[in-house]
Structures are given as C-alpha cells and as structure tokens.
Amino acid sequence: MGISPSERLRFWAHELGGMAKTGLLYADDDPYDHDRFDRVLAIAEGIAELTIDAEFRPDRPYLRDVGIVSPKTGCSCAAFDAAGRVVLIRRADNGRWALPGGYAEIGSSPSENALREFREETGYEAEVEALIGVYDNARFGSLSAYQFYICLFRARLTGGDAAPSRETLEVRLVDPDGPPADMSELQRMMLSDAAGRRGAAMFQ
DSSP: OOOOHHHHHHHHHHHHHHHHHHHHHHOOSOHHHHHHHHHHHHHHHHHHHHHHTOOOBTTBOTTOOOSSOOOEEEEEEEEEOTTSOEEEEEETTTOOEEOSEEEOOTTSOHHHHHHHHHHHHHSEEEEEEEEEEEEEGGGGTOOOSSOEEEEEEEEEEEEEOOOOOTTEEEEEEEOTTSOOSOBOHHHHHHHHHHHHOOSSOBOO
16 A cells, blocks of 8 residues: 555655754765755755655754664675675775675665665665665674664675775775785674675674
C-alpha cells in the first residue's frame, strides 16, 4: 500500500532538513553557502509544520536529537577488482588506512549510502554484491567519542579512476592479504571478512 501525500512530504522534509544540517556542518567559510543551507532548513521546517501540525522555534528546533539516544550508523564498501585487489583509502582526519565509508544520510538506503561514500572518497564506481556484516565499533577498542554501527558491503569495481578527495589523502588498490600496517583492528576485521566470507552476514 502506498503512503499518503502528507507522509511523503514529511519524509522529504526530513531529507531536506538532514541535507541542510550536513551542509552547514561541512560548508567552508562561505557566507553564501551558509545562507543557502539556512534557507533550505527553513523550507524543510515549513513543510514539516504543514504535515505534523507543529511549530518550530529557537527553543524547539527542528530535527534536534531528542528521545532515546542511539548509536550512529555508518556504511562502508569493500570493493574488489578483477584481480582480487581491494580499494583502500588513507583518511585525511587521522592519516590511517581504511575501507571507504562514512555516516549514513537521511533519505538513502544503507547500500546507497555505502556506494555514495565510495564514489566520493575514491573516484571509482562499484556495484554492491552482498552485505558482509554489521559491526559495533565499541567491540573493537575504538577510541571514537561515539558508539556506531557499520554496515559493510562487498562490491565489484566497475569503473572510474582513483581520485583523492577532501576526506582522503590516498586511494590505493592493494592485496587484501597484505594490507598497510596502519589500520585499526575493526578495519582489519572488516577487510578480512569481506575478502573471505561467502556465507551468512557477520554481527556482534
């Protein structure tokens, strides 16, 4: 059964609001970009007010984190070429090697999020083949301030060229049996599972 027009508008409002908040977080010091994202957020608030009969004020902001606090969600991609090599990135934030990935964005499925992050961080194109597992960073001695779950997908490299981004210092195709030394325990586990697993998905 399809959803009603008001429900569809509400979903679009949440997606627009999420995009605006992400844009405000990552925008450079360009006042015009900030003005545009502020305007998009205001439009999202207006649409939401029409669909859920609510008024958003400075003391009652739109899309703030309220209610039950839950772990963040990340989506990563282990993409292999025809020779069995895997695409790794060296992250700009900590200088360590990892599988491409990032936090999920509103309005996209886990696999769509994983492929978008993969394209943005590597310059390559890929096609998802399988869900490898869901990983809890808290179980792997993570030093992150947040607990988060990572949905890891195995993918097949289909095109593109290596292109570092603002989030990646290097992009490299490597033998999964000989990854760089500077990888976290969690990243090593995910790479090992993606390279060798063909059965049920992993979970903690």
